[in-house]
């Protein structure tokens with residue numbers, strides 16, 4: 001087999017066979033196929049797409065390029081959730097303990113954030129003492145004992161994806177549905193859960209900009225998961241504005257805790273309750289979705305979901321202490337509205353980048369995160385404002401942040417017309 005022939009085949013719109021895809025991934029991972037040929041193939045895939053069979057074969061080849069976590073020693077059905085990334089997305093911090101308190105098993109491998117979207121690990125590590133470096137035996141033991149563990153990806157999972165993702169990043173081939181689908185699903189399948197719930201975000205701050213593309217991506221991912229015998233469902237959700245109010249590591253931990261107390265933002269609460277119910281139902285804890293919704297509700301009201309969160313934090317070495325004394329910054333700055341009206345848009349990307357510039361995220365992998373800083377919105381899309389009202393609060397430790405303040409003000413669009421609030425969930429794709 002010659003790589004040049006396979007590039008030509010895809011360039012001309014023909015379907016690659018499973019053997020050909022295995023040949024490509026094995027030889028690229030082993031550094032036999034050079035980057036220039038792989039780049040050319042990626043661009044051909046970007047333009048010509050892939051069939052479901054090709055996408056599944058690509059996923060399988062990437063999955064087999066590294067270790068696969070064996071969760072068979074965890075008792076019960078393992079549930080996992082993946083978000084395509086967003087600003088203020090702290091759903092894992094809420095959903096993990098919520099569904100574990102309902103009896104589902106959550107064995108979650110998470111990543112760090114890069115750029116304007118924060119990573120679950122950075123948020124968890126903002127809690128004093130909390131460690132995400134857990135050996136696989138301890139990870140499994142903790143899941144069996146308390147129903148939940150969250151760890152960093154230390155194992156050699158999907159090395160082909162790491163290489164390919166870096167190449168896609170510099171060859172303008174990231175936004176290709178089969179490439180995104182196989183990248184996400186290979187990692188999810190390598191993590192070993194039985195049920196996978198995908199949260200596919202749409203909006204300026206997200207990979208998918210339209211509902212049509214989000215639907216296509218969801219269907220491909222659900223199809224791939226099903227071909228591996230996994231239960232997969234995709235929620236298509238709004239990321240046109242940040243999720244909840246808080247953006248920044250400790251700020252998001254606090255918001256997650258409030259949500260588990262039943263006192264969270266409306267959009268985050270709705271999203272976590274709906275996805276949580278689905279995880280509990282698909283995880284076989286109850287036999288209908290209605291019962292799952294009731295159970296999720298009960299666990300929040302009774303305080304069991306919050307207790308599970310505290311148990312989980314303690315099990316991983318975290319010390320929460322007095323929450324009123326959790327965040328320490330040099331200054332707190334209120335950003336005010338410059339006009340009367342209704343908020344029609346809060347640009348998630350701008351808020352995410354502004355929070356990153358304050359130090360809540362990383363521009364490059366080497367950057368250090370400041371866990372205390374960030375932005376808390378005071379208004380959301382649809383809210384009425386008067387000139388001088390606080391739009392957002394900046395938690396800051398830096399010296400000159402005039403330009404960041406301007407960016408945050410610019411992220412809020414205020415109009416004269418009444419703006420209807422959008423639902424957070426647009427569609428649920430099950431097949």
Ligand code: URA
Nearest residue numbers: 084179180181183184
């Ligand atoms: N997230 C991933 O893990 N891979 C992609 O290709 C895009 C988003």
